[in-house]
Amino acid sequence: xxxxxxxxxxxxxxxxxxxxxxxxxxxxxxxxxxxxxxxxxxxxxxxxxxxxxxxxxxxxxxxxxxxxxxxxxxxxxxxxxxxxxxxxxxxxxxxxxxxxxxxxxxxxxxxxxxxxxxxxxxxxxxxxxxxxxxxxxxxxxxxxxxxxxxxxxxxxxxxxxxxxxxxxxxxxxxxxxxxxxxxxxxxxxxxxxxxxxxxxxxxxxxxxxxxxxxxxxxxxxxxxxxxxxxxxxxxxxxxxxxxxxxxxxxxxxxxxxxxxxxxxxxxxxxxxxxxxxxxxxxxxxxxxxxxxxxxxxxxxxxxxxxxxxxxxxxx
Numbered sequence: 001x002x003x004x005x006x007x008x009x010x011x012x013x014x015x016x017x018x019x020x021x022x023x024x025x026x027x028x029x030x031x032x033x034x035x036x037x038x039x040x041x042x043x044x045x046x047x048x049x050x051x052x053x054x055x056x057x058x059x060x061x062x063x064x065x066x067x068x069x070x071x072x073x074x075x076x077x078x079x080x081x082x083x084x085x086x087x088x089x090x091x092x093x094x095x096x097x098x099x100x101x102x103x104x105x106x107x108x109x110x111x112x113x114x115x116x117x118x119x120x121x122x123x124x125x126x127x128x129x130x131x132x133x134x135x136x137x138x139x140x141x142x143x144x145x146x147x148x149x150x151x152x153x154x155x156x157x158x159x160x161x162x163x164x165x166x167x168x169x170x171x172x173x174x175x176x177x178x179x180x181x182x183x184x185x186x187x188x189x190x191x192x193x194x195x196x197x198x199x200x201x202x203x204x205x206x207x208x209x210x211x212x213x214x215x216x217x218x219x220x221x222x223x224x225x226x227x228x229x230x231x232x233x234x235x236x237x238x239x240x241x242x243x244x245x246x247x248x249x250x251x252x253x254x255x256x257x258x259x260x261x262x263x264x265x266x267x268x269x270x271x272x273x274x275x276x277x278x279x280x281x282x283x284x285x286x287x288x289x290x291x292x293x294x295x296x297x298x299x300x301x302x303x304x305x306x307x308x309x310x311x312x313x314x315x
Contacts, residue, residue, distance in 0.1 A: 042307040055296035058292070066110075084100065119242065125183040127233060139225060164185040246294055
């Protein structure tokens with residue numbers, strides 16, 4: 001009798017385990033389908049904005065040319081291959097040559113590597129740091145909030161470009177200097193956004209419900225606060241990438257960033273300003289690329305705003 005009872009118990013336990021595993025797998029599958037539908041709706045909302053879609057295609061092309069610059073560049077960016085300041089389509093050069101006879105098209109491809117790094121690198125670093133500081137300041141409050149935000153206010157008191165110039169000016173010129181200077185100058189802007197959003201979210205009823213259900217601080221921050229940061233911060237950071245590229249090019253233009261003979265769009269503009277009347281192409285082409293790529297990131301940010309807005313996705 002006892003053996004029969006034990007056998008029945010084991011069978012029931014095994015059946016319950018299989019049902020539990022099947023239920024968990026079904027929940028994961030439904031969750032995956034939900035996220036997939038959300039991504040599809042976000043993409044459809046993004047694709048409705050033709051300017052944002054075109055900007056994304058343009059950015060992908062620029063990134064591809066920059067990443068594969070060693071393979072797509074017709075010439076060595078540091079080697080003189082033509083006469084000084086050769087005009088476009090002269091001597092087989094599509095965009096002409098610069099003040100040292102180097103191919104401008106090849107230098108644009110190679111300069112894109114540094115430009116994208118200077119735009120995306122400090123924006124990403126500043127966003128990560130600002131997320132941590134802003135969430136802690138907005139959620140904890142009190143003296144912690146006061147200390148963090150007063151430091152941010154000190155940095156925020158200086159214009160972004162001026163602060164970046166000062167930080168870069170006391171360090172050795174280079175790509176690392178530009179990234180660090182821009183990241184420090186940019187952090188207060190993102191931190192203020194994160195703090196404000198955190199303070200609004202923590203007052204929502206579902207946060208109080210989570211606390212009443214026994215959720216700890218870490219669980220609330222990870223499951224409820226942080227997900228609400230993603231959309232506004234991602235949109236804001238994307239629009240800042242183009243501006244940071246302009247700031248990085250400006251630092252190189254002033255001699256505080258990338259140093260010759262390394263190819264950089266800001267350095268190319270600086271080198272061509274001395275022959276602006278005689279050979280305007282040496283400055284115009286890199287300048288136009290800076291403008292177009294910066295505008296592309298602004299359009300991409302606008303598209304992301306619509307894609308991450310549930311109200312826009314439902315229209």
